Amino acid sequence: MKNWLNKTPLSRRSFAKWGAALSGAAFTAGSALPLKSIASSKPSGKTPEIKSVWSACTVNCGSRCALRHQVQDDQIIATHTDNTGNDEYGHHQVRACLRGRSFRQRVYNPDRLKYPMKRVGQRGEGHFERISWEEAFDTIADNLKRIRKDYGNEAIYINYATGTLGGTISKSWPPGSSPIARLMNCWGGYLNHYGTYSTAQIAIGMPYVYGSNMNNCSSDLVNSKLIINFGNNPAETRMSGAGVVYQMAEAKERGNMRMITFDPRKTDSTLSDNDEWVPIRPGTDAALVAGMAWVMIRENLVDTDFLTRYTVGYDEDSLPAGAPKGSSWKSYILGQGADGIEKTPEWAARITSVPARTIIRIAREIALTKPCNIQQGWGLQRTANGEQAARSIAMLAVMTGNVGISGGGTGARESSYAMPFAAFPTLTNPVSTSIPMFLWTDAITRYHEMTDKTDGIRGAEKLNQPIKFIWNYAGNCIINQHSDINRTHDILQDDSQCEMIVVIENHMTSSARYADILLPDLTAAEQPDFSPAGSSGNMGYVIFTDTAVSPLFECRSVYDMCSEVAKRLGVEEAFTEGRDQEAWLRHIYAQAQQNNPDLPEFDAFRQMGIVKQKNPGKPNIAYESFRKDPEASPLGTPSGKIEIYSERLADIAATWTLNEDDIITPLPEYAPSWEGHESELTSKFPLQLFGFHYKSRVHSTYGNVALVDDACRQELWVNPIDAEKRGIKDGDMLKVWNDRGELRIPARVTERILPGVIAMGQGAWYKPDRKGVDHGACINTLTTQRPSPLAKANPQHSNLVEIARV
């Protein structure tokens, strides 16, 4: 492995070895051929000069790091990171993690797609035949025309895909900001989707409380005396030098302050001495909140002045007129509501597995330590009743009056400053219909049943056409990242339903195997673009992602591909406006300079590589103006106040068609998961399983970089108690299964996970054998397609399974 780390080009031997290990037989394009340009680099008399080219890691890890590719003889021989700035906050270095620094191993990867291909054989089998670009573009355009004629533009779908979230012209997410969207908008539009696999439940749930979904900027954490963290793991999910993980560490050190984390796993974010880890059963956070609320109410620790002035529905006096008696939060907690159950710490302990004495101690600590930042990650809302759980956490911030003040917080995830820049104009979609992003396979098979009240259809009362054509640019949600892979496979294999899938990729991924037309894209190292910052606290920046090396093989840019399809659809002029990619960059940059006069000239920027701007104001405090003057600056809720009781949710609960155990309540009540520790299914599948966002990959991206994969292995976290019961030892190969599928993964026996719960990194590459057993340990072999009630979104962390040694 040593030679992956040094600066010499990848050798023929190691490349071939690696390729052989990684490429499945059916992966025609992923054959283990060494790349010509690499294999042929021989030492010559004169050493070619090494130049350094600015670029960026444009994946969706929530960050965006600067890279400096070291290029010799048109090859990247090493990748360094930001070397500008200093230790001063606002000028600090945007340093890349190990993944970004291994970028060239995604460029020169045996899985790299080399030329356009079309499917031969059944969809999903992974057999392809090389075709010309002409044939590829003609086939796409002809099918678009045919499908539009038969079904209209609503039958064309752009799938959720975040592989180049960090681009501007090459941007894949949000889908409406991609070049594909611009192309389709020039030609009558496409079926929209709303929500994300990341945040669907909290993004829909939180605005019922606050009118929006915000928390204080991460750089305000230094002003907190205590951080209460529900399943937020920035040490793994915000690994960039840009911001959040450092700000949390700084807050802990500088303020010498405690952070208490509720998480089923002892994560890397909770390893310092200032941390307390409180293991909690997945899907039960709302019960914990209710138990703590009971302590606060009974011990008179709530901020009554705050509740009276700023909230609706805390007690019977502040309920809206239409709400039934006994439906206030206080009644719910004290057992005076409809369920008649007092939410005592003992009640909460039985559900959450957090001891009652811990619940009492921490409830007091939260109420008595001010200001206190209450925050959550997104893991706990990616669950069966995640909307309820996400909303409930806000209650701790609301009851203690921590909302709208420095050092306090709202219970949502941290926010960051965004420096003014400009975007690629993608025009307006003439189609208004929108589906929840998680229901795209349903929109193929049962579109005729899908309405606003059954499936959250927006912009229309019902869905009128099935999805017949899918664009999948820079995403792996066709298979790997979407739930219930075996179900998705069955739907997609029938090409009489969805008739055409176009995949634009760098690598032969599991989603690429489902393409009818597979187009080889350039990586970020082979084309010019801009990369604006992701989560970076109180500093914004933008990176000039320049062309480091010439396009490999027959790969072309997505902009180029769209221009060619536009030509065949008769909208070339509308799509390109006569510009190539470089001309668009100059055009967009001129716009950005108008929005942000401090930006340097285009060519100076290209030289500098990265422009950083500290927020000229102070870190954003969520709902600060509301806190200062709630009458002059009301919230975006119907009452203008914090809605503990939401009439809109009461209305939805009364009018939508829901499954019996789908729970939507006007208060943020605890709702047991339909696939959780209390469900009947535990008699067959006793273990709760979820997949965490893992430092080994960004979802599936970097999953084929052997170096990183080896450093952070794909393993199943199992508590010694569960392991012993089943005769499992550390390192044993396990099978993990439920009624949806089966996979293989080695055991990591560790006390860092709660008994009864197991977990693995999500995003591993799906590698089924002939019987459909996944040897790549992709968790979506086991996850369900049943959507959460309100957001109709992915409950990918709510799964019951059993495990055994193989």
Ligand SMILES: Nc1nc2c(c(=O)[nH]1)N[C@H]1C(S)=C(S)[C@@H](COP(=O)(O)OP(=O)(O)OC[C@H]3O[C@@H](n4cnc5c(=O)[nH]c(N)nc54)[C@H](O)[C@@H]3O)O[C@H]1N2
């Ligand atoms: N079970 C489970 N499933 C999950 C999650 C979970 O927690 N558990 N998380 C969900 C979440 S939050 C998300 S955001 C989604 C993410 O799902 P995706 O958005 O599908 O993200 P990736 O798996 O990283 O796939 C990105 C793809 O883009 C490709 N790519 C990268 N760069 C380029 C480029 O320059 N050009 C082109 N054409 N392609 C490129 C990569 O090769 C990769 O195949 O997964 C979701 N799925």
Ligand SMILES: Nc1nc2c(c(=O)[nH]1)N[C@H]1C(S)=C(S)[C@@H](COP(=O)(O)OP(=O)(O)OC[C@H]3O[C@@H](n4cnc5c(=O)[nH]c(N)nc54)[C@H](O)[C@@H]3O)O[C@H]1N2
């Ligand atoms: N290295 C890396 N970084 C990433 C990504 C990646 O794939 N790899 N993906 C990026 C993307 S797109 C996103 S959306 C974010 C995702 O960020 P998150 O959604 O916050 O990440 P997760 O790992 O899914 O969940 C965070 C924590 O929640 C815990 N958890 C799970 N269920 C529960 C529960 O019921 N209650 C409580 N209290 N905790 C629970 C998990 O153990 C985990 O430690 O990360 C981003 N950053």
Ligand code: SF4
């Ligand atoms: S994966 Fe994320 S943290 Fe790592 S280099 Fe890329 S953008 Fe930065």
Ligand SMILES: [Mo]
């Ligand atoms: Mo995400």
